[in-house]
Amino acid sequence: MNVIEFRDIVWRRGTDTILQHVDWTVAQDQHWAIIGCNGSGKTSLLRMLCGYIWPTSGTITVLGHRFGTVDLRELRKSIGLVSSAFQEQLQSFHPRETALDVVLSGKFSTIGVYDEVYEDDVDRAADLLARFGAADLADRTFNTLSQGEKQRVLLARAWMGRPRILILDEPCTGLDVLAREHLLQAIQVLGQSEDAPTLLYVTHHIEELLPLFSHVLLLKHGRVVASGEKPRVVTEPLLSEAFSIPVEITWQDDRPWLRVASGAGVMGAGAASG
Numbered sequence: 001m002n003v004i005e006f007r008d009i010v011w012r013r014g015t016d017t018i019l020q021h022v023d024w025t026v027a028q029d030q031h032w033a034i035i036g037c038n039g040s041g042k043t044s045l046l047r048m049l050c051g052y053i054w055p056t057s058g059t060i061t062v063l064g065h066r067f068g069t070v071d072l073r074e075l076r077k078s079i080g081l082v083s084s085a086f087q088e089q090l091q092s093f094h095p096r097e098t099a100l101d102v103v104l105s106g107k108f109s110t111i112g113v114y115d116e117v118y119e120d121d122v123d124r125a126a127d128l129l130a131r132f133g134a135a136d137l138a139d140r141t142f143n144t145l146s147q148g149e150k151q152r153v154l155l156a157r158a159w160m161g162r163p164r165i166l167i168l169d170e171p172c173t174g175l176d177v178l179a180r181e182h183l184l185q186a187i188q189v190l191g192q193s194e195d196a197p198t199l200l201y202v203t204h205h206i207e208e209l210l211p212l213f214s215h216v217l218l219l220k221h222g223r224v225v226a227s228g229e230k231p232r233v234v235t236e237p238l239l240s241e242a243f244s245i246p247v248e249i250t251w252q253d254d255r256p257w258l259r260v261a262s263g264a265g266v267m268g269a270g271a272a273s274g
């Protein structure tokens, strides 16, 4: 059984076609990065995956359930999400809620812990905090944490819910280099664990494509530019096409680093035309 199947998905809003004939298959044991410029359709695709928007045409099957024949509220319990928009929403946590409470609340997919918590749950939450390098934050009030600290706690929270699919929507936004590398390292390690969910990682930053990510979906103007195994997709011609600017890639420690090709940037274009 595939984890995700999008078949010939089209999404129109008014006169705009936002997703254009998208085919996308995610199999078991794959972790995907989703890459594309602003407005290329990444968020729309993922909102569709969670059943928040409905395609104009095409079919979607998630975890073996065909949309239209499944209770989406039930299915959503299998899909975790970490995004900066979500972080804002979580400002509504009770002012006294600790980081450990926040992780625990992931078990129930609620904001705040209202259900009974067992010792095992507390152990697991503490263990997850430790794995994300945040053990010392357990008793701190969540609302007083820095953005980087909050992201680590929210990732631990997402793992606590044992989702089958976990969407990480630009989880490194706003983090300094060291905080970002710590977070990426934790994702790399936990993503390799036996009970890891299928990861879908949205980013504009190519260097965040950890060795863990086996596959990449490259979008442009709502179309799939390329989709498949990372080394076949993360190439200079395909990324140059997706970003509409010539780019060069250097691989280091099995991670790709991108720079705009010499003379091709906005400055270069200005100099050339001037």
Ligand SMILES: Nc1ncnc2c1ncn2[C@@H]1O[C@H](COP(=O)(O)OP(=O)(O)OP(=O)(O)O)[C@@H](O)[C@H]1O
Pocket (backbone or CB within 6 Å): 013, 016, 018, 036, 037, 038, 039, 040, 041, 042, 043, 044, 045
């Ligand atoms: N509900 C909507 N109604 C009309 N247009 C929409 C709607 N949602 C998204 N769009 C448009 O669809 C296009 C794709 O948007 P989307 O948010 O999916 O892109 P994105 O790749 O996630 O961009 P970013 O990287 O900036 O977050 C944009 O042009 C956006 O304005």
